[in-house]
Amino acid sequence: MSTARSIVLFDLFGVIARHQLPGALGKMAARCHTPVEAFTMAYWDCRPPYDAGRHSASEYWTAVLRRLSLSADPGTIEELRLTDIDSWSRVDDRMVAYALSLRDVAEVALLSNIPADHADAFLAAQPWLYDLDHVAFSGKIKAAKPDPAAFRHCVDALRAAPADFLFVDDREENVGAARAMGMDGHVFTGRDELAAVVDSWLRRTVRPGRV
Template sequence: MTPKAVVFDIGNVLIEWQPERFYDAEIGEDRRRAMFAEVDLHGMNELVDQGHPFTETIYATAEKYPPWRDEIRMWHDRWIELATPAIDYSVRLMKALQAKGVPVFSLTNFGTGSYDYAATHYPFLREFDRDFISGHLRVTKPSEGIYARLEETSGLSGADLIFTDDRDDNIAAADARGWQTHLFEGPDGWAGRLISAGLLTEAEAR
């Protein structure tokens, strides 16, 4: 069946999210590996995604690891450089769907402060028909609750929804609820999936 709404993850679907790449360029791969081995930076970011304060969470972590204090604070102070660039083709697909009247939702693990900051650089983050942001909802993918909230709020469920995400576990959670899904490995594949779902024509997707 043709889906009634399209659900986009954001990180590595609409915006590249590559903290390791940023730190490799700033401090070198060897030092980056040493820091990531000592400091659970992705765990720190998970707290932000769960709704903990953006600045306070990162700065508090930095104070716990004095040898890495300045580098950890970069996760906040230069955050937009960790989340760059936009994946332009994916953004065009989002806009093409909306131009046809297809509702487009976000379903993303993202902090409240970091999302507001990102939106100042990426205006399309304010253009979803509905937002489902983990920091606001206080639950992250792949927890069942965030998918349930989207269904409850939108009134859609199962095959009415088609969802793309770059992580297998997030896709598996949506599969378990009967959603149509696509593991994002690049915008070309996602465009093809939207065409095969009957949401865009070849011309509209290109």
């Protein structure tokens, strides 16, 4: 079922924003006097509940440091937290411009796996986010992709149907989860390929223009 709307739902990191700054994990590992490989494993293994809003930043970093058998003092936690946020702060200006340009022909929304404190920092630094039709951050909505609840949040928030969406993400598992929900999906590899996919999707679907 469709509500006869065109909604392009973007992932953030790896699509509109850059992946983590190279060397950031090494910098944090050095701060902890820990091998990069061990730090990286702890960083990612402890991440899912932080992304999904079930752990605070303090709880996340405490879990990481304890995994590494290190003291979780507040000063170290705050330094790591701020370094981490900064490492995920870069955007692709061409993709920002492209996403905003689509608002002439479609609704544009965002669904990102990002902790709540990272989301607050990103919103403060990137005012263009307020021009989108809806923004959903996993740490705020308490559900992270590929959990169906993350996609259901966007459907419900926009009062739309899954068939109204084209979901764009650089991870196949997330696109697969969106398709399982009834959305169209595209695995992002670059702006030009995406533009051709979006144009074709809009032509295939008989929908009214934006009002």
